[in-house]
Amino acid sequence: MKIDELKTPVYVIDEVILRENCKILKEVQDKSGAKILLAQKAFSAYSTYTLIAEYLSGTTSSGLFEAKLAFEEFYPDGPRNMFPEIHVFEPAFGAEEMKEICDIADHLVFNSLNQLEFHRSVWEKAISEKGTNNNPEIRNGLSVGLRINPEFSTQDGHEIYDPCAPGSRLGIRKCDLPEELPKGVEGLHFHTLCEQGFEPLKNTFTAFEKSFGKYLSEIKWLNLGGGHHITKPDYNRDGLIDLIKYIKEKYCIEVYLEPGEAIALDAGYLVTTVMDIVKTDKYPVLILDTSAACHMPDVLEMPYRPPLKDSGEAEEMQYTYRLSSRTCLAGDVIGDYSFDHEIKIGERLTFQDMAIYSMVKNNTFNGMPLPDIAILHEDENADVLKQFGYEDFKMRL
Numbered sequence: 545m546k547i548d549e550l551k552t553p554v555y556v557i558d559e560v561i562l563r564e565n566c567k568i569l570k571e572v573q574d575k576s577g578a579k580i581l582l583a584q585k586a587f588s589a590y591s592t593y594t595l596i597a598e599y600l601s602g603t604t605s606s607g608l609f610e611a612k613l614a615f616e617e618f619y620p621d622g623p624r625n626m627f628p629e630i631h632v633f634e635p636a637f638g639a640e641e642m643k644e645i646c647d648i649a650d651h652l653v654f655n656s657l658n659q660l661e662f663h664r665s666v667w668e669k670a671i672s673e674k675g676t677n678n679n680p681e682i683r684n685g686l687s688v689g690l691r692i693n694p695e696f697s698t699q700d701g702h703e704i705y706d707p708c709a710p711g712s713r714l715g716i717r718k719c720d721l722p723e724e725l726p727k728g729v730e731g732l733h734f735h736t737l738c739e740q741g742f743e744p745l746k747n748t749f750t751a752f753e754k755s756f757g758k759y760l761s762e763i764k765w766l767n768l769g770g771g772h773h774i775t776k777p778d779y780n781r782d783g784l785i786d787l788i789k790y791i792k793e794k795y796c797i798e799v800y801l802e803p804g805e806a807i808a809l810d811a812g813y814l815v816t817t818v819m820d821i822v823k824t825d826k827y828p829v830l831i832l833d834t835s836a837a838c839h840m841p842d843v844l845e846m847p848y849r850p851p852l853k854d855s856g857e858a859e860e861m862q863y864t865y866r867l868s869s870r871t872c873l874a875g876d877v878i879g880d881y882s883f884d885h886e887i888k889i890g891e892r893l894t895f896q897d898m899a900i901y902s903m904v905k906n907n908t909f910n911g912m913p914l915p916d917i918a919i920l921h922e923d924e925n926a927d928v929l930k931q932f933g934y935e936d937f938k939m940r941l
């Protein structure tokens with residue numbers, strides 16, 4: 545099937561771009577010695593996991609369900625000790641979840657000393673049964689770490705995505721850590737960036753090293769989190785590689801990166817159809833069969849204006865429209881875009897960079913149908929991976 549023949553609305557994952565991103569990340573891994581993990585919170589279209597597993601070292605999960613998904617889907621057939629890694633971090637784990645998480649995970653990161661101690665008996669038992677990860681031959685051991693807060697903010701005005709913003713609950717501050725790390729802690733983790741280049745990471749690491757450097761001789765691994773826009777053409781990859789080599793050589797520890805966006809950046813589209821055109825006192829409004837609120841919530845939450853194929857900024861080209869949806873929410877507006885021709889009802893439009901934080905965040909508000917999920921292969925043929933209908937709406941209520 546060709547992309548034009550797919551029923552809309554549909555998310556289309558672009559296999560070529562996904563593979564290109566993975567190749568870039570593999571090169572960074574190979575040159576730096578870091579291990580790069582897929583942050584599933586950004587992209588969990590698991591039909592592509594075997595492709596990603598060709599290049600990356602494993603996954604990171606936001607809790608039990610993502611960890612189970614990784615366990616079931618990320619691993620190519622083979623003996624368990626050859627499998628890529630499963631890391632899990634969540635601000636608070638439920639008591640009833642911990643045993644299963646410890647069975648699945650090989651790296652477990654706690655957000656507080658309370659959580660570390662609350663679950664201690666379970667993770668210590670798992671370590672005594674599975675072993676730790678200190679032996680590179682043992683891949684499904686368990687190693688426990690703590691998320692710290694470097695208290696070094698590099699984002700302007702984006703508190704919603706800034707774990708170092710004042711009052712943040714994410715990570716332990718220096719003043720709350722004891723002189724020596726608690727017994728059993730083998731790693732540290734920080735995640736502070738969002739869609740950022742290398743400089744903010746370098747500055748964050750410098751601040752981290754100053755505040756937390758004394759712990760680096762006590763740990764076996766350091767996770768630098770996500771938010772690194774490594775697959776953007778202008779990202780300073782040489783700088784990143786040098787920093788990782790510096791950390792590994794100076795402190796003799798394993799270094800992890802867990803980007804989400806960078807893995808599926810620009811590797812997906814959301815194809816939609818114009819259902820109606822409504823005249824207003826400003827731009828005419830295109831009513832689409834997709835919705836910002838339901839199918840691309842980050843457009844409203846971040847907020848941001850998604851790129852749209854063959855379009856310009858408002859009034860850049862001859863015909864300007866406001867792109868909106870058929871939900872009841874007045875503010876369910878994707879943005880104002882211009883075109884070189886008059887748009888007709890029934891025309892298809894293609895939003896770009898729609899693989900990340902879209903499928904994982906969508907919802908059925910107003911009973912809106914969920915977009916299908918398709919994959920565009922290297923030979924330009926597309927396959928539908930998932931179709932959704934009324935039952936998917938009903939079963940959640």
Ligand SMILES: Cc1ncc(COP(=O)(O)O)c(C=O)c1O
Pocket residue numbers: 583585586633735737738739769770771772802803804805806
């Ligand atoms: C702990 C953690 N790791 C990794 C990521 C992935 O970040 P990104 O998709 O921006 O690379 C996030 C995103 O919120 C996160 O909270």
